[in-house]
Amino acid sequence: MRERIVRAVAGTLILISITLAYFVSIYWLGLTAFVGLNLLQSSFTRFCPLELILDKAGVEKGAC
Numbered sequence: 001m002r003e004r005i006v007r008a009v010a011g012t013l014i015l016i017s018i019t020l021a022y023f024v025s026i027y028w029l030g031l032t033a034f035v036g037l038n039l040l041q042s043s044f045t046r047f048c049p050l051e052l053i054l055d056k057a058g059v060e061k062g063a064c
Contacts, residue, residue: 002054002061009050010035 017031042048 002051002059005054005059006048006050010039 013035014032017028017035020028021032038049
């Protein structure tokens with residue numbers, strides 16, 4: 001369950017930042033870069049800040 005939530009949040013943030021970059025300022029692409037770098041580092045380190053937040057919120061890992 002948490003893996004699906006992490007992917008959904010990452011995808012949503014990327015789409016929002018691309019939309020804001022198009023309509024507001026190109027600097028919103030920094031958010032896209034941040035999300036991408038965070039996904040990349042978490043694939044190596046297995047550390048994801050969003051998973052810590054989900055732990056505190058009580059979301060269980062569970063099998064999908």
